[in-house]
Amino acid sequence: MRGQTRQGLRPPSRRQGTRRRALSAAAAVAIGVMTLAAPAPAAATVRPDAVQRALNVLVRDDGMPAALASVQDRDGRTRTSTAGVGDLATGSKVPRDGQVRIGSNTKTFTAVVVLQLVGEGRIGLDTKVDDYLPGLVRGEGIDGRNIKVRQLLQHTSGLPNYSNYLGDDVRYYAPRELLDTALQHPADFVPGTSWKYSNTNYVLAGLIVQKITGRPLAEEIDRRIIKPIGLRHTYFPAPGEMTIREPHPHGYLRNAADDPLRDITEIDPSWGWAAGQMVSTNSDLNRFFSALLAGHLLPSAQLAQMRSTVPAEATFGPAARYGLGLVSRPLPCGGLSWGHGGSFPGYETRGGATDDGRAANVAVTTQLTDEAARRSLERAVDTALCH
Structure with missing residues (x-):
């Protein structure tokens, strides 16, 4: 059921298709939604920025029902963006910075x-x-x-x-x-x-x-990490807990190339446990990885060990390296991002933080098995960290 994808955990079927699908009309009209931490006037007339355009591509060209991003700049200012729809059945909006299953970020x-x-x-x-x-x-x-x-x-x-x-x-x-x-x-x-x-x-x-x-x-995760750094929307689901607690986009699965997307939002996540069970938001993930790199969670000796890496290109892409639960990837604008990424039925997340205070996470609402779609998601993260 859950074999390894290029990065993380795989859905409950080996037959998931990889072909791009046409968007529903509801998803198509929702491309281009952008939300700022401080709302800008006349937002509908603003030309989409680079991050918003990257999310639009994920929905329009790669067939994602929804895409969400949270970007933190060097000064700690956060911007959230969305594209697509939060529920294909109702056409509802994507919740601003909604909760998703974060898979192997766990x-x-x-x-x-x-x-x-x-x-x-x-x-x-x-x-x-x-x-x-x-x-x-x-x-x-x-x-x-x-x-x-x-x-x-x-x-x-x-x-x-x-x-x-x-x-x-x-x-x-x-x-x-x-x-x-x-x-x-x-x-x-x-x-x-x-x-x-x-x-x-x-x-x-x-x-x-x-x-x-x-x-x-x-x-231990709650008392040592979540509470000390104020991750208000992050939790480890309790045994038997299948729903997502706070506002969230629905997650979808396609078993085969010609099958329709199936809502798989409610699922028992226990098979991921310490490897992939948690729920969070893009903004909370930015806060977590930024706090980690800043030395707020580990003594310097242990953080240095965590950042001691070996090649991991086979799973995480060109020039990626794996430390102790931490992945480094080179950025097109220079330097490295440090994060992990996660893949779980219904959701895929990518992101990272830099030593100078930048952070970005992007989530989509179907698990990716198509290499081209994965590259699009990783490009969206690179865009967010480099612009």
Whole structure:
């Protein structure tokens, strides 16, 4: 059901089509909606800026039902933009800075909690997984006595990706079920000898957090990250929680190229857990990644470790590199953006922040399997960070 896409988690079908579709009339007339933090007079007559034009392309040319962006400049000013429609059935507007399922951006939250515990001396990056979860990680070519915590966070453990093997059963999954699914399959490589993106790494990282702290991962993320930096629209869904709590655009799935888009907004997200379960907004993601780079979430030693990267082009695109739950990408205007990105049934997000205070996140309301559409989404982020 949920095999790896180029970046993140895949929807509950292997047959999702990749062909561009014509927009509904409702979506077509909604292209060009722009909302500012301080509304400009006569906004309807203003020529769309570069970010708005990029969102319009995602809706008009790439067939996204909706696209949302939040851009933060060096001075901390934020602008939000939208295109398309929030609900294809009703033609309703896209909610300004609406909540979306952020998929694998969750990994960065999980990594920050692990690294905070490293800074507290409670976890060692080069300590073996078996020291924290004795006897739990065993399989064909798999042994927790040979896998370091660092290798989990950097996807160099060789652990198989459980989400390739879950099938089409959309239900609640306990974290141990996800791990057990992975352990039924052989290792991809000897730990530390290669790089391959695997959601299993972050399920194990989450289990280690819970073992060390004695509290649920969701509580640790909330008290260590969400509340301290004021992420008012970000949360880790509770077990069995299928709806999105605040105003949000609907998310859509197409099982095959000729199938209509299907509303998949309400779904049990537990199969993503520490690797991809969270809900947020573009503006909250900007706040999170900016706070992280500014040193507000980690001591300098742990932030430096997080930014120590290895090549990750196969999953994240040309010249991309992966740190400890953090991705760097070169910008066309020079320098790097640091973020992650996420893919989850109904939603796709991309974004990043820079060391000089810029930040941008863009979301669309269908999961992308088409490489051209992915490139369009990444160009929209680059446009937002470079203009």
